[in-house]
Amino acid sequence: MGWGLLAPTLIILAVAGLLPFFYIIYVGFFDWNLFSAEVGMFYTGADNYRKLVFDPEFLGALRRTFLFTTLVVSIELALGFFLAQLLTKDFRGKTIFRTIHALPLVIAPIVVGAAWRLLVIPGFGPVPYYLDKFLDINYNIGRFASHAFLTTVLMDIWHWTPFVTLTMLAGLSAIPKEPMEQALVDGANRWQIFRHLTIPMMMPVILTTVFIRLMDALRIVDEVYMLTGGGPGTSTRYIGIHIWQIVFPKTDYGYGSAMSLLTLYFTIVLCWLVFAAITARGKQSS
Amino acid sequence: MKSKMWTILSLFVVMSMLVACAAAPAAPAAPVAEEPTAEEPVAEEMSWWAQAAEAAGCVDTTITGISESTPPSNYSADVIAPQFEEESGIKIEFETTSWGEMYDKELKDMQSGAGVYDFIYIEQDIAYAYIDRDFLSDVTQMRIDNPELAFSDFDEGMFVSFVDYFRDPENGNLMGVPMEAFIKTYLYRTDLFEDEEIMAAFEAEYGYPLAPATDHEEYSDIAKFFTEWGEANDMELWGTTVQAHTGHAASWYEGFTEVPPQFGVYDWGINMDNWKATVENGGAMNSDENKAALTWWLSNLEFAPPEATSSTWDETAATFAAGRVAQGLIYGENAAWVATDPERSIVVGNVGVALPPTEPGVLDAAAAGEGSVGYYDGGAFGIPVSSQNPLCALLWVQYFAQEQFQPEWAAASARVTHNATYDSPELQAMDEQTNGYFTLMKDEGELFAGASPFPFHATLREEILPIWYKAITGDLTPDETLDQMAEATDAFLVELGYGE
Numbered sequence: 001m002g003w004g005l006l007a008p009t010l011i012i013l014a015v016a017g018l019l020p021f022f023y024i025i026y027v028g029f030f031d032w033n034l035f036s037a038e039v040g041m042f043y044t045g046a047d048n049y050r051k052l053v054f055d056p057e058f059l060g061a062l063r064r065t066f067l068f069t070t071l072v073v074s075i076e077l078a079l080g081f082f083l084a085q086l087l088t089k090d091f092r093g094k095t096i097f098r099t100i101h102a103l104p105l106v107i108a109p110i111v112v113g114a115a116w117r118l119l120v121i122p123g124f125g126p127v128p129y130y131l132d133k134f135l136d137i138n139y140n141i142g143r144f145a146s147h148a149f150l151t152t153v154l155m156d157i158w159h160w161t162p163f164v165t166l167t168m169l170a171g172l173s174a175i176p177k178e179p180m181e182q183a184l185v186d187g188a189n190r191w192q193i194f195r196h197l198t199i200p201m202m203m204p205v206i207l208t209t210v211f212i213r214l215m216d217a218l219r220i221v222d223e224v225y226m227l228t229g230g231g232p233g234t235s236t237r238y239i240g241i242h243i244w245q246i247v248f249p250k251t252d253y254g255y256g257s258a259m260s261l262l263t264l265y266f267t268i269v270l271c272w273l274v275f276a277a278i279t280a281r282g283k284q285s286s
Numbered sequence: 287m288k289s290k291m292w293t294i295l296s297l298f299v300v301m302s303m304l305v306a307c308a309a310a311p312a313a314p315a316a317p318v319a320e321e322p323t324a325e326e327p328v329a330e331e332m333s334w335w336a337q338a339a340e341a342a343g344c345v346d347t348t349i350t351g352i353s354e355s356t357p358p359s360n361y362s363a364d365v366i367a368p369q370f371e372e373e374s375g376i377k378i379e380f381e382t383t384s385w386g387e388m389y390d391k392e393l394k395d396m397q398s399g400a401g402v403y404d405f406i407y408i409e410q411d412i413a414y415a416y417i418d419r420d421f422l423s424d425v426t427q428m429r430i431d432n433p434e435l436a437f438s439d440f441d442e443g444m445f446v447s448f449v450d451y452f453r454d455p456e457n458g459n460l461m462g463v464p465m466e467a468f469i470k471t472y473l474y475r476t477d478l479f480e481d482e483e484i485m486a487a488f489e490a491e492y493g494y495p496l497a498p499a500t501d502h503e504e505y506s507d508i509a510k511f512f513t514e515w516g517e518a519n520d521m522e523l524w525g526t527t528v529q530a531h532t533g534h535a536a537s538w539y540e541g542f543t544e545v546p547p548q549f550g551v552y553d554w555g556i557n558m559d560n561w562k563a564t565v566e567n568g569g570a571m572n573s574d575e576n577k578a579a580l581t582w583w584l585s586n587l588e589f590a591p592p593e594a595t596s597s598t599w600d601e602t603a604a605t606f607a608a609g610r611v612a613q614g615l616i617y618g619e620n621a622a623w624v625a626t627d628p629e630r631s632i633v634v635g636n637v638g639v640a641l642p643p644t645e646p647g648v649l650d651a652a653a654a655g656e657g658s659v660g661y662y663d664g665g666a667f668g669i670p671v672s673s674q675n676p677l678c679a680l681l682w683v684q685y686f687a688q689e690q691f692q693p694e695w696a697a698a699s700a701r702v703t704h705n706a707t708y709d710s711p712e713l714q715a716m717d718e719q720t721n722g723y724f725t726l727m728k729d730e731g732e733l734f735a736g737a738s739p740f741p742f743h744a745t746l747r748e749e750i751l752p753i754w755y756k757a758i759t760g761d762l763t764p765d766e767t768l769d770q771m772a773e774a775t776d777a778f779l780v781e782l783g784y785g786e
Binding site: 034 | 386389390393397415418419530531532533534535591592593594595596597601604605610741742743744745747748749752755756758759761781782783784
């Protein structure tokens with residue numbers, strides 16, 4: 001009976017999830033560009049994958065994505081944890097702060113990108129105007145790769161730190177207080193309590209949050225595309241945008257499919273490495 | 287036994303849901319119109335469109351279309367489509383969206399054969415690719431095959447020459463009905479160019495009178511002059527727009543499609559006999575002329591406002607309308623509102639138009655039909671082969687092309703697709719307000735050209751865009767950029783199956 005009740009869900013998941021996945025694997029072995037001279041799919045074996053391994057554009061996009069992900073996830077984790085700690089205490093305006101802080105989460109990513117574009121577009125946005133007027137900084141995301149990259153990092157932090165905060169806050173609220181009180185009585189200082197008690201007890205929550213943010217950051221597309229289009233040049237062309245450009249405007253379905261699969265592989269490997277690192281550290285601490 | 291029954295029941299429920307979600311069956315064949323018998327009362331006279339819709343079995347049918355969210359498309363969606371619905375009884379679901387989104391959605395629909403859209407916007411530069419892939423229905427043939435649905439006033443000869451970009455190269459049949467056409471031309475600020483103090487200062491510095499540039503050296507002089515004038519007089523004024531977005535193909539369309547013809551380089555420098563781009567293989571992509579074109583275009587960045595490297599066609603128009611530049615190459619679809627709409631533009635009444643600057647000999651070559659001086663842009667509405675309601679869509683594409691809609695449509699959105707529209711009172715009034723943009727388009731339109739007939743237009747563009755952007759960011763010199771682009775083009779076209 002259990003399987004019977006699960007059957008509709010499993011069938012829909014299989015159709016909507018697994019079928020496209022297997023189709024991508026299949027298409028990745030073909031040379032298939034919609035606008036090539038000869039129409040159709042031509043079997044090329046592992047050529048697409050061979051080409052990918054040496055493709056500087058693909059490797060560059062991966063590199064940029066990993067750098068972006070490392071920065072945003074670590075900063076969001078630290079900032080979110082800090083804010084969650086703050087929100088466990090009572091202070092004036094706490095409710096208002098929590099509400100305002102959580103607002104970015106309800107905004108659609110494409111709108112986030114559009115809003116940030118209005119803020120930072122050179123010549124029209126207030127940010128470059130006031131940076132130039134008061135600090136004499138020539139801030140231009142259309143011209144300087146570093147400005148564009150940092151802006152995408154800031155935008156992501158602004159958008160997703162509330163998620164980390166709320167998750168950590170839920171975790172902090174759920175951990176028992178008695179061990180901390182006992183440790184205090186035994187003479188431990190706040191840092192020791194934080195390091196040896198709070199962090200280990202929060203490890204499941206931290207791990208879950210890191211994984212969710214990691215997977216989200218690795219596949220970021222809409223906000224960045226809206227803000228910079230992947231530019232200047234390819235400096236903010238992260239792997240999601242790169243795959244999108246290959247598959248849709250360029251209509252290179254075979255190569256794009258291989259790229260998607262290889263990216264999934266790298267994502268799984270990265271997640272496994274992060275899991276191993278965090279759990280190993282957790283074991284050492286305990 | 288019980289568990290087996292539950293499994294079968296669950297499967298039955300899921301299958302029922304899937305069947306319910308399946309595509310609707312094809313529309314039934316149009317019923318043969320019956321002659322009224324002597325006993326039946328004579329019906330009220332219906333409009334031709336209503337009769338045709340009934341004959342085609344399209345009454346109360348909904349057709350779905352997609353287009354770019356531009357003034358001309360929005361006008362057709364907001365003004366013409368409701369009238370069509372009222373007259374014909376055919377409903378229209380009209381989706382207007384961004385250029386990239388539109389292109390992506392319609393291509394997916396046609397390539398998969400899903401039949402979501404009954405009419406689509408065909409950008410001029412992608413028309414050949416769609417025709418080559420047999421994505422589009424033959425409008426001419428459809429009218430021949432369905433004479434009862436062929437509107438008598440629809441005459442292919444009524445369109446401006448731009449219509450030729452939507453013809454099947456093999457038989458000349460119409461594959462899309464033009465709905466917008468405009469030229470990307472040279473706009474300049476008449477208030478600045480005719481200011482006596484400015485004129486005197488310019489002539490004192492450069493030794494010749496200030497006037498709209500006729501060649502690139504003059505254009506650069508003017509750009510430099512006004513940038514310095516803006517700095518000296520504490521104004522937010524620069525010499526020129528540059529459509530140089532470093533992450534959007536818009537920069538390509540100005541720097542690689544609009545400007546090179548002004549230097550005598552056409553068809554992206556690709557030799558269409560052997561599909562080669564490098565000079566050594568018979569192409570011209572990395573020719574001296576093209577390198578001069580790119581060098582000149584990039585040199586304008588020094589005299590452009592900071593938003594230049596974030597500007598697509600919308601932002602350059604906004605920059606001009608905000609009074610931030612003295613001149614620029616601006617798409618015609620924006621020329622009207624920049625010149626006439628005080629709610630959106632602060633330069634109303636101060637916009638002049640002229641032909642883009644050209645190198646010696648280019649203008650003569652264009653006049654002789656051997657080249658062009660700029661980009662003739664626009665689009666058509668076409669009927670995908672995958673459409674589920676092609677006959678209903680056929681009525682729509684004929685409906686909006688009626689002469690009666692053209693003058694107001696042209697005045698509202700600065701596009702002209704019919705020859706007769708130029709003589710309409712509405713357009714003549716608008717022409718005066720735009721200082722002769724429509725006269726320029728009428729008299730000199732044939733000097734402009736659309737995109738080359740490449741079936742691989744978008745695909746090749748995406749392959750070499752990353753190299754192109756490096757020219758704008760300064761990571762490569764203009765010469766290096768074009769050398770690399772040409773080599774990459776040669777290799778990529780072979781990969782696509784063009785040339786050896």
